[in-house]
Amino acid sequence: MAPHTIQYCNQCGNKVVRKIPPGETLVRAVCVSCRTVHYQNPKVVAGCIPEWNDQILLCRRAIEPRKGLWTFPAGFMEMGESVEEAAARETLEEAQANVHIHSLYGMYSLRHVSQVYVVFRGTLHQPEFSPGEESLEVQLMTIQQIPWESLAFPIIREALTHYVEDRQRGIFEVHVGTVSPIKNVL
Amino acid sequence: MAPHTIQYCNQCGNKVVRKIPPGETLVRAVCVSCRTVHYQNPKVVAGCIPEWNDQILLCRRAIEPRKGLWTFPAGFMEMGESVEEAAARETLEEAQANVHIHSLYGMYSLRHVSQVYVVFRGTLHQPEFSPGEESLEVQLMTIQQIPWESLAFPIIREALTHYVEDRQRGIFEVHVGTVSPIKNVL
Numbered sequence: 010m011a012p013h014t015i016q017y018c019n020q021c022g023n024k025v026v027r028k029i030p031p032g033e034t035l036v037r038a039v040c041v042s043c044r045t046v047h048y049q050n051p052k053v054v055a056g057c058i059p060e061w062n063d064q065i066l067l068c069r070r071a072i073e074p075r076k077g078l079w080t081f082p083a084g085f086m087e088m089g090e091s092v093e094e095a096a097a098r099e100t101l102e103e104a105q106a107n108v109h110i111h112s113l114y115g116m117y118s119l120r121h122v123s124q125v126y127v128v129f130r131g132t133l134h135q136p137e138f139s140p141g142e143e144s145l146e147v148q149l150m151t152i153q154q155i156p157w158e159s160l161a162f163p164i165i166r167e168a169l170t171h172y173v174e175d176r177q178r179g180i181f182e183v184h185v186g187t188v189s190p191i192k193n194v195l
Numbered sequence: 196m197a198p199h200t201i202q203y204c205n206q207c208g209n210k211v212v213r214k215i216p217p218g219e220t221l222v223r224a225v226c227v228s229c230r231t232v233h234y235q236n237p238k239v240v241a242g243c244i245p246e247w248n249d250q251i252l253l254c255r256r257a258i259e260p261r262k263g264l265w266t267f268p269a270g271f272m273e274m275g276e277s278v279e280e281a282a283a284r285e286t287l288e289e290a291q292a293n294v295h296i297h298s299l300y301g302m303y304s305l306r307h308v309s310q311v312y313v314v315f316r317g318t319l320h321q322p323e324f325s326p327g328e329e330s331l332e333v334q335l336m337t338i339q340q341i342p343w344e345s346l347a348f349p350i351i352r353e354a355l356t357h358y359v360e361d362r363q364r365g366i367f368e369v370h371v372g373t374v375s376p377i378k379n380v381l
């Protein structure tokens with residue numbers, strides 16, 4: 010979701026104007042009253058591909074956007090977390106599953122929405138899981154069972170495509186790249 | 196730098212209160228008037244270790260914090276960029292150097308300041324560089340010349356320590372970890 014355009018200063022409540030602050034090169038929202046410069050920056054989405062033997066755990070989304078479609082657990086990183094902690098927390102929230110994050114799998118920039126997806130591989134502590142509030146359904150599946158036609162976002166397809174390729178040749182790499190929108194889907 | 200505490204709604208200018216929005220688990224700043232929920236999330240700092248043969252390019256900071264101390268080029272990712280683009284831009288801004296970003300080197304979470312450092316290795320197009328506005332001095336140096344006692348931040352020390360170890364054994368890995376503050380230094 011694109012961030013709202015800043016209209017008012019969150020420090021003093023007065024109007025902001027758009028200008029390039031001294032010593033900078035980009036236009037920012039600057040308060041006309043207290044002169045606070047308001048920066049907007051990309052957000053990190055931390056995700057996990059939870060593994061159990063030869064299966065992975067996917068969730069069917071209970072919320073918009075892309076309600077009813079499949080994803081691995083992922084969500085916005087919160088203040089004070091490490092990226093690994095955020096990925097484990099999202100797995101717990103969305104799939105009620107405890108996971109040991111064991112390796113970085115991919116970092117994908119989504120320039121069109123100013124997000125950076127950081128995806129880890131993790132091992133389930135036990136094959137125990139159930140839908141969290143944001144999931145309709147959670148399921149362990151082999152890579153042959155991945156619902157390619159019902160994945161929620163291009164980034165999910167991209168990461169799972171890499172994952173399947175790596176699994177098939179038995180070598181996991183860290184993938185870095187940019188994912189673009191397809192047909193107005195994030 | 197820690198973000199300011201949100202006092203006013205940046206959409207309508209009215210006061211915010213702290214509360215847990217429906218369906219969420221964390222306290223957020225919520226507008227008393229238009230009900231906008233204001234999220235604060237960690238920021239990505241994109242950095243590059245620019246390489247030229249057996250040397251790397253370091254910059255001496257011209258600005259606070261840690262003015263006068265050494266770092267590799269790094270700075271906050273901007274909206275609409277990929278992480279690699281941000282790292283190359285920071286190298287251009289701080290060291291006036293053009294770099295080809297060729298591999299992810301490390302991802303370090305700084306929980307105490309809610310930042311994620313993403314560090315790449317890059318190759319200089321030519322051995323041409325000069326101090327940008329935020330640098331006092333820019334210098335190519337061998338790993339033996341790294342000024343360990345004058346590095347700006349623990350994250351810089353951590354990444355360069357990994358880098359020197361990897362260079363010495365001839366194998367570069369992707370490093371993932373958490374860096375904690377030392378003696379009130381970020």
